[in-house]
Amino acid sequence: MSTGFRRYLVGGAVRDRLLGLPVQERDWVVVGSTPEDMAARGYKPVGKDFPVFLDPHTGEEHALARTERKSGRGYQGFAFHTGPDVTLEDDLRRRDLTVNAIAEDEHGTLVDPYGGVRDLQARQLRHVSEAFVEDPVRVLRLARFAARFAPLGFHVAEETQALLRQIVASGEVDHLVPERVWQEMKKALATAAPSVFFTTLRDCGALARVLPELAALSGVPQRADYHPEVDSLVHTLLCVDVAARLGYGLPVRYSALVHDLGKALTPRAEWPSHRMHDVRGVPLVEAFSARLRVPAEYRDLAVVHTREHLLIHRAMELRPMTLVELLERLHAFRPGERFEQVLQAALSDARGRLGFEDADYPQAPYLREARAIAATLQARDVLAQTPELQGPAIGARLRELRAAALKPWRAARATPPA
Template sequence: MQIFKVGGAVRDRLLGRPVTDIDWVVVGATAEQMHALGYRPVGADFPVFLHPKTGEEYALARTERKSGHGYGGFVFHASPDVTLEQDLIRRDLTINAMAEDDDGNVVDPYHGQADLERRILRHVSPAFAEDPLRVLRVARFAARYAETGFTVAADTLELMRKLSESGELQALTAERSWKEIARALMENQPQVFIQVLHDCGALKQLMPELDALPTERLGALEQAARHEQPLTVRWACLAGGLGKAINERFKVPRDCQELAMLAGQYGEDGRRALQLEAAQLLELLQGFDVYRRPQRFEEFIRVGEMETLARGESYPQADYLRGAADAARGVAVKPLVEAGYTGQQLGEALKAERLKALQAYTA
């Protein structure tokens, strides 16, 4: 039995980046031997085990062959006869197909170190085209490493294009696609993810609403990453106002959906905030339910800021909108209750008082 550190941990160490997750591959072992050593199986049909103390994943060396459509359409074969090289060749990119032994020696049969030096994202073998999820993964890696000069190899981009044209992307589940999209949006250069998908034809298949590549949206997304905005803001910068279909297609989390829809609905009001009358401001604040969900309105303001920064302009509307929200929230409910207002009358009286507060604010 031999154990090797593999994949991202080796890649990131060689790049001088922090190593967070470590994966291991076990060569020359059986599932029975892993059980006997106290490793716990992850699933009945998948040869991956959890270390009894660290909880890290240890996978038996395995080969795979295509058996159907989509990300899950593979049959795995794990046995003590499978070599490390056979295990590594099934991986997506050469920079992810390296291993390291206990002494720190790198096993690199597919020239991953050379591609690290050249700053190239290159597929390991033609089998790359059997897994549609790899289109999203490569685009995500491009977004992660763009700041250090990495680009996608021309022949790899061509394979991604063929995969996009094959219809295989449609076999990806909404949950798996969103997981990759969400991770990509949280990278340092998420706009590169969208650009690569566009370049290989995948954007037209997955997010046709974005295929025209509006530069303002990509600019806002870039600013959102630069200012370390959360996923909700990044998704709204990208997909705000594009409608329900794109959210439903990927089963986007509710908080991301809501902000994107509201950003589209009220975006123009945000841009015109300084010209809005008190009643219009109140309608905007009511639409966001700023009294119970202040954070959502704050994220809406940030979306407007990112869009404006992308145009190289300032956004004085931000502080103005925050001040309006504070003025409306500053109206106390208790005096109205003590005055005898209840039910619908209380709601109407509260709205009237908030309007007065906003009239004073905008005067």
């Protein structure tokens, strides 16, 4: 058994502890050891591409210190080397950012050969070495870290921004598989400032390469009386940040992100108006979701919101029958969260405008109240009145009864108090 075995806590666990943040999981790097040595110590091998082992007592991952060499295109084009000769500094050097290249031994002593602690104090995201340009996933990871730590005042170092542009120019980001883009984007949507993920990608040119449907919104103007921010991409990112600020779930944040993709297809002659962008947007949302392998729950909500968001905003103008039909399409009479999620996405859209971040959105309670009244009538009420009806005729009659119930309610709401 090797006598050089030493293990160090690395990565996010060290970084987050130093920032005073909760530590979600702990990863270790082991130096002076071999796979045989690890197995003899009781560690269980789980790594496919390089030696990773689980601690038999804690279940925490322990990876053998390794170096890597670029051997092909894309993020999988690397050859790895492990062995007792690989030092901790060698292993930390292959990491992406200095704040992720800090280690801590079992006595709590920090090992920081690349200035990660200094960069934490300076609130700076900076690459460890020029090898940063070899892995295109680092563009996505950096953008995600920028979003996660933006509320703490972090920024991307200028020299690292230059490397991001270099990666894009080299064509490396074109080799990112859609599933990996979605993995990083999903994590970014879960942060408090998801817009920073997309602006970081935009600023280095990567957004147009990996998420061209979103990049196409940049520079597309909207009517300033409705949208003081004017730019369609700016509006989109404001919507996502509103959804994040209000603590809405990831499906709602995704829906807020893609609901206006159709504005990129508006003929320039019609700018700054965007008639039919809801209809034009549905196929784009479906294709975008399919390409990134977005879960069906996210996709289906985004499609409903994209198709109906303009009508939701006009809900208080709708006639009773149109209102009932809208409620049906919003899944208001079905079990599940879809109806509330659509209302959350619509509110995020309404508030995702400069100066409207805390604006009231009466359409949401209006639709909830309309749903409650309409839902008092069910198919059994139709059959009690007209037992001879069958099939679609039952649904049509139920729709009529619900509209009739909404008519006096709607009239009363429209009548000012005496």
